[in-house]
Amino acid sequence: MSNNDYILNLLNIKDPNIYILNNIQEKIIKNKKYKLIEAILTYNPSHCPCCGVINESTADIIKWGFRKNCKIKIPKISNQLSLLILHKQRFFCKHCENTFIAETNIVDRNKNISNNTELQINLELMTKQSEKDIAKRLDVSVSKIDRKLNEISSHTVLRHECLPTSMNWDEFKATNDTKGKMAFMIVDNKKGNIFDINDSRKSRDLEKYFRRYSKKQRDKVKLISIDFYSGYIYLAKKLFKKANIVIDRFHIVIQAYNALNMTRVKLCYKSNPNYNKLKTFWKLIVKNENDLSDIKKYDNHFKKEVSQKDIVNYLINSDSTLKSTYECYQGLINSIKDKDFNKFKNIVFHKNNNISDKMNKVIKLYKDNIKYIENSFKYDINNGVIEGKNNLIKCIKRIAFGYRKYDHFVARVFLISGMIKG
Ligand SMILES: [Zn+2]
Incomplete structure (x- = not known):
């Protein structure tokens, strides 16, 4: 293993076109001390991304200087904030006379946060800690974490193909922007996890929610366990003709x-x-x-x-x-x-x-x-499952000090309980 490969390995950088320069510095930027690692990104491009010509010799594409000093946030090194100062090779295509910049998989184009750091944000969101703490630890802004949650909640797999055959309905107090005062939670009794969360427990809203599933789907539901709330009983009888209603x-x-x-x-x-x-x-x-x-x-x-x-x-x-x-x-x-x-x-x-x-x-x-x-x-229903999920929600709310955005709240419940991958 060459010295360069060795350092790339330590930094968990998997792009062999990056060459670390031998001058690691420390610098104070905005009152924070950073380790600066300087590197260049260069390779022989296979083709020109502008005109598509295949690069066979220097008659096609040549190296054309660097775009210097791209600052990329990378995960901490030995617990110290770190930046990769990357000089990206610029190329010139002799056929179309355009220039283009070398690309790398360690960071998306026009971004300054490495994909490793992005991944780390996701992993941290899956653990029980506040978003402020995550932002501080990974040296990114709180709004960055917010955007990440937006992204996650927009593609969450909250919408399932079919309903669990045995489910429990429960409610809990969620965030300030919840439609009703209480949010509604469905637990899959067999799998023992949260199936979905709806931002209202009002009959009208729940009916709309459940009617997204066809009658055939709903008829597959065998058991619904609930508390004494008469609205739930009415709804369960109306929409789930084949299900047994159980008060747990x-x-x-x-x-x-x-x-x-x-x-x-x-x-x-x-x-x-x-x-x-x-x-x-x-x-x-x-x-x-x-x-x-x-x-x-x-x-x-x-x-x-x-x-x-x-x-x-x-x-x-x-x-x-x-x-x-x-x-x-x-x-x-x-x-x-x-x-x-x-x-x-x-x-x-x-x-x-x-x-x-x-x-x-x-x-x-x-x-x-x-x-x-x-x-x-x-019917034997495990009530412990329901209690466990309630505790999880309580715990997340305590960490988050009251979520403003319901979608973010739900995204984190699902991330922490391992229902979705970030
Ligand atoms: Zn070209």
């Missing part, structure tokens, strides 16, 4: 959980002698009763040794509504855990005397949607 377990449980919690909060008024205990032990009340410990430990609130079971027993017996609501909640969550739909149905349709108003409302919600709840006992 997470959303079923969270309803009862919130109802029990609010029933407890209502008892937390200052004059209640159990005020402090009800506030302190809230976690034990919503915990599955089968997971409560029997081990007695000294407790400051009770001034004696008590177990978790003792504490919960004491608290629920202090109020008859809390007790009934608690028992109802425990029955519900355990029937879900045991996948026992009959038990769940019995609790919902059995007369629940004395439960709180909040829990009553939840029971009514369950009754109205019992068909879709039953499906969640029948």
Whole structure:
């Protein structure tokens, strides 16, 4: 390997027509210290790009000086900002009397950012860091990164040929320029990744979105899992005739959980002698009763040794509504855990005397949607996938400090989750 090849290799430059000159300098440009690497670009052109004549001898094309000092941003060398000062060979064609400049694959024509740096921007966009940080690190402007995201979002593969056969619908708060307040997300349950994101969850907009797929395509959808939002149920029934609608377990449980919690909060008024205990032990009340410990430990609130079971027993017996609501909640969550739909149905349709108003409302919600709840006992859907994607979106939003442009936001969600290549 020649010295030149060796340096090109180190710089990750794959154009053998570049010759590094032996004077690497350091220079301050706009208050930033750069390593300057000087090189020339030259070769024997095969033909003239202006008239197409084949270059056979110096009677056809000759070298005609250089276009000097093209400054090209290249990736950092040993963590120091670097510029390639490239002198490009100029050629003269004797046939058409035009001149032309040598070209290289390390940088696109009329650009001053090397393709290696461009590639690096893409790679960095795929990791969880802010665009400002990327710009600073790669020594390019924030608007450069912005343009890159424009480019990516204009050719993203967000539009798919067909819909997933099993999907989950969910919403999240996105950017300020989102049409509705909430954006809509479709997760492919089988692949476990985000299928698409739409900038509105309004029925009218979603209908338009889904109608881009033919009826035949839509009829292939077997399962749609959602929360209790009635708009989704209506839409799923209208557009996906062959699909089973499932209310996912997470959303079923969270309803009862919130109802029990609010029933407890209502008892937390200052004059209640159990005020402090009800506030302190809230976690034990919503915990599955089968997971409560029997081990007695000294407790400051009770001034004696008590177990978790003792504490919960004491608290629920202090109020008859809390007790009934608690028992109802425990029955519900355990029937879900045991996948026992009959038990769940019995609790919902059995007369629940004395439960709180909040829990009553939840029971009514369950009754109205019992068909879709039953499906969640029948079909196994991985709710973890959905939670994971929500966390990813939260994380990106935190890094980006609130995206202004929805398209950029989506492009990055897809880049980071590996859905598209930059
Ligand atoms: Zn020519």
